[in-house]
Every structure is written in structure tokens, then in C-alpha cells.
Amino acid sequence: MRMIKWQNGTVLTPDQTKLPLQEVTLEIKTLEQMCEAIKVLRVRGAPLLGAAAAFGLAIVAYHSQAKSREELLAELEEAAVAIKRQRPTAVNLFWAADRVLAKARGFSGVAEELKTAVVEEAQKIADEDAAQNHAIGKNGAVLIKDGDTILTHCNAGELATVEFGTALAPIRVAWEQGKKIKVIADETRPLLQGARLTAYELMRDGIPVTLITDNMAAHIMSKELVNLVIVGADRIVQDVVFNKIGTYGVAILAKEHGVPFYVAAPKSTFDLSHKAADVIVEERKPEEVTHIGGVQTAPTGVKVFNPAFDATPLKYVSGIICESQIYYPKDFPKFKSGATP
Ligand code: MRU
Secondary structure, eight states: OOSSSTTTEEEEOOOOTTTTTOEEEEOOSHHHHHHHHHTTTOOOOOOHHHHHHHHHHHHHHHHHOOOOHHHHHHHHHHHHHHHTOSSSHHHHHHHHHHHHHHHHHHOOOOHHHHHHHHHHHHHHHHHHHHHHHHHHHHHHTTTTTTTTTEEEOOOSSSSSSSSOTTTHHHHHHHHTTTTTOOEEEEEOTTTTIIIIIHHHHHHHOOEEEEEEOOHHHHHHHHTTSSSEEEEOSSSSSSEEEEETTTHHHHHHHHHHHHHEEEEEGGGGOOTTOOOGGOOOOBBOTTTTHHTTTTEOSSSSOOOOOOOOOOEEEEOOSSSEEEOOOOEEEGGGGGGGGGOOO
């Protein structure tokens, strides 16, 4: 199922802040609405953020009154700056905005033709993401055996992508292949993407899922109740994988307990020209920690630290499942060259 759709100048996508209790479709018609949706995580997950950035520029182009190609290009450049300001860590947001801009800059037609080209490029980004996720599913399913229990963190499912998911894609394919598998979903504080979104979409699709709080993962691994971990990624650089806060802890636990730890992500999430130290880890507002579901749970005025992502060193990663292949530790040193081997 498509998580983001273009309909004559309007972008349709589920409001993920309302799930699982309400299924509300957002109708995004302006750049401001798209920026707000990205900022507050109505639209979220690295690959879906890429498509959202591209469609945000498509909205600007489609509704533009610009009379010349140059005028429209200037509007797109300004809009891309606004979109990129919303969240700093997931590289797909930057990658997709830059890809649409590059298309626009290199386009020689008149303004009306450029508008069409921008919309088409955004749609292409979305279509490619969907296809890549199905390929990730196929590539990763070979790692999953009948009877496996797979732990995942955050939501790297359909809701985080244009279609099918990344970490959940191999799980979906294995399930379709008839393997009797189970998923354990970390609830993923503070914003509960595991509880609200991963549990929701797996239950909807009939894939057995058990929800745990984040602090239960060590216990569950020590009891040998997990055979495999698969998580998504927000940015893969030369030396680490950035993903939702808590992923690093899960990776250490997996290593300690001899459980393979895999990352599933499309090539659009690779940013091999950078290292861990170059990346800004998003820090979000204190209320996400002091409150749960809008109810205050911590003393008023307590000091809070709320980083949204952490960096897992590649030494903890058993493999990275992408659309073309699985990269194994023997391939990781080659990431330093700046391109996927
Ligand atoms: O803050 P979020 O919900 O956008 O973070 C999402 C994650 O960390 C996902 O694991 C990651 O984007 C991979 S999604 C296929």
C-alpha cells in the first residue's frame, strides 16, 4: 500500500501522530503544511521523508505563479532550504531535495515544462523507493529461518517508507514464503514508534507481534527468545549507522548474546562521504520525555536530554541489507572510499 500519494497538487499521507487510534489522511497542499508535517513527525521514517521532501518541492512547482524558469528555480531553491531545516539526521530528506533540485537546475525548458519535470521527478523518487523496498525484502528474507523470532526497534515498516518497509520488508517476504516467524517490537520511547506503528502495521497484516518496553530487550535475549535483530537506518556513514535512539543499545546486547544484528536500508540512506562526527543528531523538545501521551510523568522543570538518534559502530553490524545485495563486514572498510563497493 502506498504511504504517500500525489493527487493533482495535493499530497495524501497518513497522519502518523494519530495512529494507531485514529486513521486520518493528511491532505498537504502547501510547503508550510509539508514542513510542519515533517517537523512534528506526521510524516516520518527516512525513506518516507525523502519522498515527502520531493513532493514538497512538487507542491511548490505545481502551484507556482512563476513566469520564467529562473523564477521557478529560485522558488524551488528557497523551498528546499525550508524543507531541509525541519530535521537534520535522516539523509533521505537532503538526498531527495537535492535530487529534485539537480533535475530542475539542469532542465532547459520553460517554466510550465519545469513544473511537470519536478512533479515527475518526485513521483520517480517515490516509485523507486517502493521497488527498492521490495528488493530489500527479497534479499533479506534469506536470513530468516522458519521458526525465527526477530526483534526490531522503532518503525522501519511500510509507514516509514513509500511502500513495504525496510527492516520489516524481509519479515513480510519471509511470512509470505510461509515461514512461521514472530516479531518482537521495542516500544521505542519517547515517541513510541514501535508500540504505535510497528505493532499496528504488523497486526493489521496478521504477522505475529509481541510488544515489549525498551528495557526488556536484555532479558529477552538472555532467555534466548530472539534469533535475529533487523532495524532500519536514518543515515549510514563510513563508520556508523544512525538510527532511532536505543538502536545502539540493542546492537551491543545482540553482540553479547550472539544474536545477528542486521540493518535494512536503501542506497538512498547511505552517505559515505561523511563520518559519524559530521552528522547532526536531532535533539527534540523536552515534553517528549516528560510526558507520555500528553500526560506529564516527570517533575515540572526537570532538566531533559532528548536526542532522537544514536550511532551504532559498524563492528556491531552483521550485515546491511540493501536493494542490490547484503553488505557484510568484509565490505565495510571499503565504505571509507566514499562509495558503496
Ligand atoms: O524519528 P523517526 O520516527 O523519523 O525515526 C525513524 C527511524 O529511526 C527509522 O528506524 C528509520 O528512519 C528507518 S525507516 C525505514
